[in-house]
Amino acid sequence: xxxRIRLQLIDFEWVGPGSSLLDATYFRMNFPTCWCxxxxxxxxxxxxxxxxxxxxxxxxxxxxxxxxxxxxxxxACGFWLLSSMPFALRIMDKDECWSSGPVPVDSLxxxxxxLARPRFILRF
Numbered sequence: 001x002x003x004r005i006r007l008q009l010i011d012f013e014w015v016g017p018g019s020s021l022l023d024a025t026y027f028r029m030n031f032p033t034c035w036c037x038x039x040x041x042x043x044x045x046x047x048x049x050x051x052x053x054x055x056x057x058x059x060x061x062x063x064x065x066x067x068x069x070x071x072x073x074x075x076a077c078g079f080w081l082l083s084s085m086p087f088a089l090r091i092m093d094k095d096e097c098w099s100s101g102p103v104p105v106d107s108l109x110x111x112x113x114x115l116a117r118p119r120f121i122l123r124f
Contacts, residue, residue: 020060021076024052029080030122039122081123091116 013033026032027045040048057063090096095117103109 019072019076019079020056021072022079024049024056025073025076025080027052029077030119032080032084032123077123084120084123087116088120091120 027040027048030039053063053069062068095115097111097114098116103111
């Protein structure tokens with residue numbers, strides 16, 4: 001007998017009340033609260049954003065209105081950019097590696113390659 005298990009991860013690390021569009025912009029804004037992020041290809045970003053929008057449209061009817069959605073989406077991207085500003089001056093003068101937490105010894109993750117400046121510039 002073969003047992004199939006479906007695993008889903010719910011990350012409550014930065015949980016709090018806020019706009020659902022802050023989550024929707026995570027893909028485009030390079031996962032702004034995640035230490036292990038890199039840029040995603042544009043086609044993947046578009047697909048994930050579309051899927052996210054379709055999913056929350058059943059709960060938030062205003063999402064269907066393109067003009068309202070686009071205006072709010074741009075504001076959410078602006079939120080992530082502005083929330084990054086305290087780091088901007090520091091990393092523009094001297095780039096730094098952001099902590100990655102523990103990784104296995106044989107991991108392909110190279111912390112010294114995960115600089116902060118490219119992540120901020122991508123958001124900008």
